[in-house]
Amino acid sequence: xRHEWLSIQALAAMPVLLAASGWAQSAHYPMILVPPGxxxxxxxxxxxxxxxxxxxxxxxxxxxxxYILHGSAGxxxxxxxxxxxxxxxxxxxxxxxxxxxxxxxxxxxxLKAIRSFxxxxxxxxxxxxxxxxxxxxxxFFGKQGALIYAQENLREEMLHPPxxxxxxxAPDPAGVPAVTYRYSTPGASAVxxxxxxxxxxxIPMMPSHTAGDxxxxxxxxxxxxxxxFYRNFGYPFADQANGGSIKGMLEAIDLIERIxxxxxxxxxxxxxxxxxxxxxxxxxxxxxxxxKVQKLREEGxxxxxxxxANLTAPYDATTQGDTKQSKDRFITEVYDEVKDFxxxxxxxxxxxxxxxxxx
Ligand SMILES: [Zn+2]
Numbered sequence: 001x002r003h004e005w006l007s008i009q010a011l012a013a014m015p016v017l018l019a020a021s022g023w024a025q026s027a028h029y030p031m032i033l034v035p036p037g038x039x040x041x042x043x044x045x046x047x048x049x050x051x052x053x054x055x056x057x058x059x060x061x062x063x064x065x066x067y068i069l070h071g072s073a074g075x076x077x078x079x080x081x082x083x084x085x086x087x088x089x090x091x092x093x094x095x096x097x098x099x100x101x102x103x104x105x106x107x108x109x110x111l112k113a114i115r116s117f118x119x120x121x122x123x124x125x126x127x128x129x130x131x132x133x134x135x136x137x138x139x140f141f142g143k144q145g146a147l148i149y150a151q152e153n154l155r156e157e158m159l160h161p162p163x164x165x166x167x168x169x170a171p172d173p174a175g176v177p178a179v180t181y182r183y184s185t186p187g188a189s190a191v192x193x194x195x196x197x198x199x200x201x202x203i204p205m206m207p208s209h210t211a212g213d214x215x216x217x218x219x220x221x222x223x224x225x226x227x228x229f230y231r232n233f234g235y236p237f238a239d240q241a242n243g244g245s246i247k248g249m250l251e252a253i254d255l256i257e258r259i260x261x262x263x264x265x266x267x268x269x270x271x272x273x274x275x276x277x278x279x280x281x282x283x284x285x286x287x288x289x290x291x292k293v294q295k296l297r298e299e300g301x302x303x304x305x306x307x308x309a310n311l312t313a314p315y316d317a318t319t320q321g322d323t324k325q326s327k328d329r330f331i332t333e334v335y336d337e338v339k340d341f342x343x344x345x346x347x348x349x350x351x352x353x354x355x356x357x358x359x
Contacts, residue, residue: 029221030265034059036233036272037073039321041080049076051105054083056113060273062265063221065092065196069113071106078133081233081321085134085269088225089114090218092196095123098146099216099225100269101137110137111144122146124193126202127177128227129210130157130242134269139175149191150177151204153347154212157242183207186251187259189217203259205229208252211243211347215256223265226256230279232271234321235312235330236286238337240351243344246286246337253283271320285315293331294338303335 034057054075059082060068071083079085087110088099096118102110114122125142127135127150135158142148155177159170181190181204189201198220205213209229216225228237229244229252238244260266260276267273289311296306307328316322342349 029061029063030223030273031061032059032273033057033061034070036070036081036270039080039233040323041074041077041321043077043080047077049078049083051103054106054109056084056087056102056106056109058113058117059086060267062088062223062267063198063218065198066090066218066221066223067117068267069102069110071102079233079270081271084136085128085131085228086225086267087137088216088267089118090196090198090200091118091120092198093120094195095121097124097126097193097195097200098122098141099126100128100134100227101125101141103133104136104140107137107140111140124149124195126150126214126216127154127212128216128225128269129213129239130154131210131228131239134227135175139172142172142174142176147179148175148177149179149181149202149214151212151214152180152182153243154210154214155180156347157210157212186255190214205255206248206251207243207245207344207347208238208248209244210239211344211349213252217259221265222261222263223267224256224260225267226252226269228269229253230256230266230268230274230282232268232274232278232282232320234323234326235315235319236282236333237326237329238333240333240336240349243347243349245341245349246290246334250283250286253279253286281318289331289334290338293334297335297338303332306335307331 055072056069058067059070067089069087073082074080076083084103085100087102090097122141122144125146125148138148158176183204183206190204191202193200198218201217203215203217205215213227229249238246238249256276256279265273292311293306312327
């Protein structure tokens with residue numbers, strides 16, 4: 001009797017052993033080669049990102065011809081879980097399409113990482129949004145031959161940056177998007193690119209993380225690059241000066257719920273890869289915080305009062321990278337947004353106080 005019991009146990013355990021083996025996993029995409037770091041991370045006052053130490057790695061394979069590049073963890077205080085924004089690389093006989101170009105100081109390393117698996121010409125760049133960890137390598141890759149696509153608003157933001165004096169030099173034309181389109185119907189593709197056996201939709205988004213966001217859908221890979229309106233390292237960030245809003249981020253999440261399948265790989269700019277069900281908890285948190293901040297502001301509470309109420313406390317245990325700076329930025333955005341929130345004009349919003357730092 002005892003032997004029989006043991007053999008049944010052994011049989012029952014077999015599928016688990018197979019699924020856990022490397023062989024079983026390698027047959028399935030996405031493959032996670034280098035997971036994002038988990039922190040928490042501490043950086044001394046005045047710490048500067050050592051760009052020479054940051055490596056650009058192939059961190060995920062979404063499909064046989066669609067790889068993700070990301071910087072190393074633990075060095076970049078803006079994104080300690082993995083430096084810079086993710087760069088998606090579609091490659092094959094028709095050439096290379098990039099979603100985003102990473103930070104400028106590592107553009108040469110980004111190209112070197114691409115050359116570790118493809119020698120095809122660099123043909124197309126799509127910018128998901130304007131932040132320098134996503135567009136910093138534009139000029140470099142433009143000079144490699146890429147035609148750059150983005151929302152019209154992103155091009156405007158790049159040519160006429162809001163806030164901070166506008167005193168800087170004009171951007172090099174090689175890095176400025178040459179092909180532009182506008183947001184109209186939620187979820188509608190503005191441009192469809194047929195390349196390397198893949199069908200790629202560029203889908204301009206409602207003002208959400210910024211007013212110039214684009215998500216990129218890869219049909220055959222069953223994947224969508226969803227950029228930064230969703231994040232799972234640190235608290236949400238809506239770049240209000242560039243036209244973003246927390247409420248727009250809610251609309252963006254609801255759009256993903258509509259257009260993604262249950263198994264679609266969602267590729268955020270930062271943090272871990274997710275599926276659409278993973279967005280629900282994030283959505284619920286946004287709704288909860290919006291309601292609580294609105295109530296306190298209607299009761300006449302100041303921003304300082306609302307910050308000290310520590311409304312994010314229930315979420316801290318499950319939020320990676322939950323620094324005070326990240327929380328305060330989030331709550332301040334919500335506080336500004338629930339009352340007298342200025343409209344977006346030409347892709348920008350003139351915030352009444354505090355200029356939001358772009359990142
Ligand atoms: Zn980003």
